Amino acid sequence: MKITKEKMLEKKGYRLHILPSKKYKTINIVAKFKSDLKKDWMTKRALLPMVLQKATQNHSSPRQLQSALENLYGTILSSDGTKKGENHVISFRMEVANEAYLNDQTPLLEEALHLLHDVLFNPKTENGAFDEKIFNREKQTLEQKITSIKDDKMSYANMRLIDNMCKEEPYSYHVHGYPEDLEKLTAADLYEYYQTFITTDLLDVYVIGDFDESETERLMDKYFTREQSSNDTNITQNSTTPNIDESQEIIEQDELNQGKLHLGFRTHTTFGDEDYYALQIFNGLFGGFPSSKLFMNVREKHSLAYYAASRFESHKGLLLVFSGIAPNDYDQAKTIILEQVEAMRKGEFSEEEVEQTKELVINQLLETMDSAQGLIEILYHQVLSGHMIEAEELVNNIRYVSKQEVIDMAAKIELDTIYFLTSKEGGAQ
Structure with a gap:
């Protein structure tokens, strides 16, 4: 292309x-x-x-x-x-x-x-x-x-x-x-x-x-053309990342039938970092696609979640997990989600899965760049990060990601917050 x-x-x-x-x-x-x-x-x-x-x-x-x-x-x-x-x-x-x-x-x-x-x-x-x-x-x-x-x-x-x-x-x-x-x-x-x-x-x-x-x-x-108060077109507000001594667990109640179990991790990686491409593959394997560990284990194998997926914030260094569960399944669902993180750290995924995920991520990227608006969004990521890179190079950098780099990325990721929104009669009170 x-x-x-x-x-x-x-x-x-x-x-x-x-x-x-x-x-x-x-x-x-x-x-x-x-x-x-x-x-x-x-x-x-x-x-x-x-x-x-x-x-x-x-x-x-x-x-x-x-x-x-x-x-x-x-x-x-x-x-x-x-x-x-x-x-x-x-x-x-x-x-x-x-x-x-x-x-x-x-x-x-x-x-x-x-x-x-x-x-x-x-x-x-x-x-x-x-x-x-x-x-x-x-x-x-x-x-x-x-x-x-x-x-x-x-x-x-x-x-x-x-x-x-x-x-x-x-x-x-x-x-x-x-x-x-x-x-x-x-x-x-x-x-x-x-x-x-x-x-x-x-x-x-x-x-x-x-x-x-x-x-x-x-x-x-x-x-x-405009008269501008500031002439510095390169000002970017860099994200702050606090040190995590221990993760926090927050449970709140509301009028609902389906509990919402959301987890927040710090990736310590943002767009422009060398291991950003490994983060893309990590997310794909972990929770980004229907073939991912979260979908297959939390939703399909254990039938614990109505949905289970992850996404990352490119400029803040966050990885967010979303799942919808029965209120009484909180402890089991939380355990299985965290087990998938540990499985990623141990490299419990194949080279073939890495290659398949690379193709999925690249296809997603090419599909985005296929539309004018999507291409502009990707190019603007570079302005925000101050890291300019040709679009073809973005694709090639994903192709070069190795299994070990994904394992190294998994080792960097830290659990920050577990948040559970449950029913007033539900579990995990």
Whole structure:
């Protein structure tokens, strides 16, 4: 598979990533705003993209803005905020039809960039505040989102695991913010924060598709150049990892039928580290695929879990295990999960399983890179880690992982927190 080569350029107030490719019939533009994690900011940063993508000074209602997008051959605009290690990233994504494939001569890319610039730099305001009606509607939507986490017991258990595991670390801050902060937030408060955000967040802009490079670079400069308070585009908030004297066990009760047993481990490895690729294979063997130890032993062999899987956080050095169990099976399920970690440390897996897992991980990676948005996410991992590597090299580094390297990775992994959300009548009281 031929993977698009990235051209990265330092610009005034932003960094431009150009990825020319004839593979896609659309052009994707992604603007990523990065800041460190601060509790005071979390609610504002959760609400801000929701408000920004609803109206601008030139398109003063959600209906008008949506109509403008539809008039650009159904251009799609979306946004979100997420934690990446101890950085917070707000992304705005735009997918626009390639004008080269259109019958008319509409300068579609420029019109789409003009609209995106409007959304980011020219939001609808009145008297030094965001539009009150839009602000209140989006505030209510965010409030519902925060409330709904409690109803999704798997998400809630994961949040409570991180609350306890990372309680002294910025990573514990809630990505959707806090109801008490949201309640007192005003349209003027949010606009005041927006003015800081738009000038101080580190901005990376990606454009991928079939286009004229020099003309596209000119357009990007026209719409993304900004006066920035900080000129250092390489600031990355490094993750903190506390020493673990002993693991903690936390049991909480709620109204539920299925217990949620979640475990948090420290991997002491993040994206950019030499043994990061061994971590990918470790996770695949341990709990990342249906052929993994967790799935086969906890779910299939012992029929203890409705689901059992693991994933890792690339920029924070965490490995998280999720399982749904009957409340009375807590002790047995916990024991068997920890036995699978020990089996990994002892190398109780074959060379053939290692090779099969490598293929699964590589196929997953290639599938992600096959989409424009997926490729941008992988390339942005490198910006966050400060470790630049060609996409082909990512694949080759996975191929080179040995069984011994996976065993060495298993030896590094430390249990930090066991969290069990159980029923009020359930086991492990």
